[in-house]
Amino acid sequence: MLPHIDYRELPRALQHMLERDRIDACATLPRRSFLKLAGAGGLALGAFPHLAMAQASAAGQAASALKPTQQPLAFVQIAPNGEVTVTINRLEFGQGVQTALPMILAEELDADWRLVRSRHGSSDAAYVDPLFGIHLTGGSNSVKNSFTQYRELGARARAMLLGAAAARWNVDVATLRTQAGQVLAPDGRKLGYGELAEAAMALPVPEKVTLKDPKDFRLIGRPTNRLDARAKSSGRQDFGIDSRLPGQLTAVVAHPPVFGARLASVDDSAARAVPGVKAVLRVPLDRGAEGVAVVADGYWPAKLGRDALKLQWDTSSVEKVDSERQLAQYRELAGQPGPRHFDADMAPLATAPRQLQAEFVFPYLAHAAMEPLNCTVQLSEGRAELWTGSQCPGLDAAAAARVLGLKPEQVAVHVQMAGGGFGRRFSSSSDFVIEACAIAKATRAAGLNAPVRTLWSREDDIKGGYYRPMHLHRARIGFDEHGQVLAWDHVIVGQSITTGSVFEGFQVKNGIDATATEGMREPYALPMRLTVHHPKLNVPVLWWRSVGSTHTAFVMETLLDEIARATQQDPVAYRMRLFGDKHPRHRAALQLAVDQSGYGKKPLPAGRAWGVAVHESFSSVVAYVVQASVKEGRPVLHRVTAGVHCNLAVNPRTIEAQVQGAAVMGLSMCLPGAAITLKDGVVEQGNFGDFSVARITDMPEIAVHIVPSADAPTGMGEPGLPPLAPAFANAIARLTGKPVRDLPFKLA
Amino acid sequence: MxxxxxxxxxxxxxxxxxxxxxxxxxxxxxxxxxxxxxxxxxxxxxxxxxxxxxxxxxxxxxxxxxxxxxxxxxxVTDGSDRVGAAVHAAWVQHDVAQCGYCQSGQVMSATAFLKSLPRGKQPSAAQIDTAMAGNICRCGTYARIRAAVADAAKSLA
Structure with missing residues (x-):
């Protein structure tokens, strides 16, 4: 997501939000944590940079010139017993950032890893992305953008602890060193960080610190188990859905059957009669729609109440998209002139000795994260608190303020552990958050003074939109007998994700959304003309794990493979030739996958074929070498070998997990049932029975190998996804002799 | 009531x-x-x-x-249940969870499955897949689930 944001280009709106958040810092105190920690003593300022500054001022010290993102006091708490709690400036929703960022900070802090804990931040200004200046979990940016930030935070905190020890012992700080949560003096004296924390807290925060030489890393680069592994496998990890505020009510919403539709009539008499139902409320929804919220003392009565509603919808003024008609429209559009992303001389198409024409169709896809969307809202006079698993708590806070008629500084979003997300928790319109706020507001207006948790059913999630857009790709390629491409005329048709959102200004250029074209052409130096059409349709679309590369990687890697096959070339050697000397990371990732898989050396069992693909997304490169077969007309993926280049591997254990998981999500795209379709404006799927995702029985054997590197790390949340489907398709094409051009795969 | x-x-x-x-x-x-x-x-x-x-x-x-x-x-995971404790330990050792949301259900299915086996009997790979096929993990932790179930079974032998 948002791979192209240049922080220097941040539009005025986002800058404004950032300024607001700075002012807002005071208003977003997690009060309960403060009270608990204030009683506990120790270096326990946590998310209270303003408090640190106030105390520093009271002690006669000048307030630090450091930005909130550089203040260790906002990120590290050290309890008297030595426990170090690191606050993460991202949403943990599976990618392992809740372990990776503490590892980075603990490395420079010289913490005892056994005593390191982690917790989520909030919409507080300290927790913005240090490069983008907004709160954001996306684009595989967490470790990439916060690597230096968290190292410096750890180094600053360590310097303060050293300073406190030097003062306690009255020795030169230069004679002291640190090791595993202790400060050590040359004469053998030791002080634990927990004993020093309170004194360290009162010291000024150093602006300049020296970071470790990477050869001295003890934690970074070591395969490390997740900090949340134990809680998450014993039911003891709370997620947003597990919110249990005193007196909390639960709301379930009847959403319109067609996006944006309004209510013609409401008969809620039966719903109101359901025991436990407290209120039935007509509420405004996202995209100008209306809905009916049933508020009850639990999910089940609220759901029964919703089932009992008799609603008539007015769909006369909204477009009713139909997938079959839409495909015909896209085909027609593909033949028309449009804005060009790349251009090249297409004259060789007429004379090229070899020709290839192809059309690809990619359906809408739901994110289908396992935790259904939810958001809990507590309103009091002039204040709102939200608890939700948000990828963009700052934007969500601003959207909530608009709905609630509050000032932004009166809203706090507390980020909750999330059961997956894959982009859905970074809705460009904050759709599920503003829905929850509208319901909380209406509930309060109805005289019920209680926190309200709005909870979506699985059907709400599958039918609720914000899908990976449907895309049509069309290519006409001329090449020679050596596989040299002479001209490549390419068209993409699909809805723009960012048009109409706050990100349009720097993602859409010359009418082309960069999130639709990312992954096209690069790294191959091809004479390509790329025309892009962005039709506007009444289906909400959004980034979905790896965004544009979910379709561009498939198109590029299967077409190049087809050219290699047509010219009797080995697909690995062909790609290596195209990479030349300019793409050493691609070469290294592919070579590692080739070497580890036994490709070209190991004989395969009868009926199996090799498939290869390599793709860079979000600054990391993943190559797959796979083995597949066709069994009773169905494609089967047997074995996957991954070669990964993400520069320095902060936590190889998590990187392996991310590649395994992204491969499964990529596999899901290929399997029957992986499509959202619409009939007369209504989404046809509703649950895991008809929108199917990969199960354990679909799981191939998988081995993940990482190219060693000492360069600054790049992210791994998404890059494992794009090359899986094309590698699988290339193997199938080798078996059947026919290219795979549709997702999910159609072998007819 | x-x-x-x-x-x-x-x-x-x-x-x-x-x-x-x-x-x-x-x-x-x-x-x-x-x-x-x-x-x-x-x-x-x-x-x-x-x-x-x-x-x-x-x-x-x-x-x-x-x-x-x-x-x-x-x-099942409070330490009082022999099989549940073995499954929980294997899940932690293999670092199975990603988002973790489905893992309660995964651990419950794995525990019921291992309890259904004759004591000491080691499940085949196909049996593990069949037993766990009803549990979706959208993060795709299946490789580690397989390994964790197999290891839990070994530790119970």
Whole structure:
């Protein structure tokens, strides 16, 4: 997501939000944590940079010139017993950032890893992305953008602890060193960080610190188990859905059957009669729609109440998209002139000795994260608190303020552990958050003074939109007998994700959304003309794990493979030739996958074929070498070998997990049932029975190998996804002799 | 009023007898380790044990639990259950969880499966897949789930 944001280009709106958040810092105190920690003593300022500054001022010290993102006091708490709690400036929703960022900070802090804990931040200004200046979990940016930030935070905190020890012992700080949560003096004296924390807290925060030489890393680069592994496998990890505020009510919403539709009539008499139902409320929804919220003392009565509603919808003024008609429209559009992303001389198409024409169709896809969307809202006079698993708590806070008629500084979003997300928790319109706020507001207006948790059913999630857009790709390629491409005329048709959102200004250029074209052409130096059409349709679309590369990687890697096959070339050697000397990371990732898989050396069992693909997304490169077969007309993926280049591997254990998981999500795209379709404006799927995702029985054997590197790390949340489907398709094409051009795969 | 035996304790639940066990556990008894994923017995996130059998609590009404024992993830992983403890330990050792949301259900299915085997019997790879096929993990932790179930079985031998 948002791979192209240049922080220097941040539009005025986002800058404004950032300024607001700075002012807002005071208003977003997690009060309960403060009270608990204030009683506990120790270096326990946590998310209270303003408090640190106030105390520093009271002690006669000048307030630090450091930005909130550089203040260790906002990120590290050290309890008297030595426990170090690191606050993460991202949403943990599976990618392992809740372990990776503490590892980075603990490395420079010289913490005892056994005593390191982690917790989520909030919409507080300290927790913005240090490069983008907004709160954001996306684009595989967490470790990439916060690597230096968290190292410096750890180094600053360590310097303060050293300073406190030097003062306690009255020795030169230069004679002291640190090791595993202790400060050590040359004469053998030791002080634990927990004993020093309170004194360290009162010291000024150093602006300049020296970071470790990477050869001295003890934690970074070591395969490390997740900090949340134990809680998450014993039911003891709370997620947003597990919110249990005193007196909390639960709301379930009847959403319109067609996006944006309004209510013609409401008969809620039966719903109101359901025991436990407290209120039935007509509420405004996202995209100008209306809905009916049933508020009850639990999910089940609220759901029964919703089932009992008799609603008539007015769909006369909204477009009713139909997938079959839409495909015909896209085909027609593909033949028309449009804005060009790349251009090249297409004259060789007429004379090229070899020709290839192809059309690809990619359906809408739901994110289908396992935790259904939810958001809990507590309103009091002039204040709102939200608890939700948000990828963009700052934007969500601003959207909530608009709905609630509050000032932004009166809203706090507390980020909750999330059961997956894959982009859905970074809705460009904050759709599920503003829905929850509208319901909380209406509930309060109805005289019920209680926190309200709005909870979506699985059907709400599958039918609720914000899908990976449907895309049509069309290519006409001329090449020679050596596989040299002479001209490549390419068209993409699909809805723009960012048009109409706050990100349009720097993602859409010359009418082309960069999130639709990312992954096209690069790294191959091809004479390509790329025309892009962005039709506007009444289906909400959004980034979905790896965004544009979910379709561009498939198109590029299967077409190049087809050219290699047509010219009797080995697909690995062909790609290596195209990479030349300019793409050493691609070469290294592919070579590692080739070497580890036994490709070209190991004989395969009868009926199996090799498939290869390599793709860079979000600054990391993943190559797959796979083995597949066709069994009773169905494609089967047997074995996957991954070669990964993400520069320095902060936590190889998590990187392996991310590649395994992204491969499964990529596999899901290929399997029957992986499509959202619409009939007369209504989404046809509703649950895991008809929108199917990969199960354990679909799981191939998988081995993940990482190219060693000492360069600054790049992210791994998404890059494992794009090359899986094309590698699988290339193997199938080798078996059947026919290219795979549709997702999910159609072998007819 | 309905009486439910949950994790060895009797609870009185004031809810419609048709209320799924899932919501009695989560909203009434505050046992939120059991998760809501689909509401239609399709994903396995809500798996609990009813008299030792793995069931989908999202579609099983509390009226079906009369006189029976409900066991949830909280009790299976509190150290008191030999098989549950082995599964939990294997899950931690293999660092299975990513987002973790489905893992309560995965652990409950794995535990019921291993309890169903004759003591000391090691499951085949195909048996593990069949036993776990009803539990969706959207993060795709299946490779580590396979390894963790196999290791838990070994540790119980």
């Amino acid at each position: 309905n009486t439910l035996n949950v994790n060895g304790r009797q609870h009185t639940v004031d809810a419609d007898p048709g209320t799924p066990i899932l919501w009695a556990l989560r909203d009434t008894l505050g046992l939120t380790g059991t998760k809501f994923g689909c509401g239609a017995a399709l994903c396995g996130a809500c798996t609990v044990h009813l008299d030792g059998q793995a069931i989908r609590s999202c579609i099983t009404p509390i009226s079906a639990a009369g006189g029976k024992k409900i066991t949830t993830i909280e009790a």
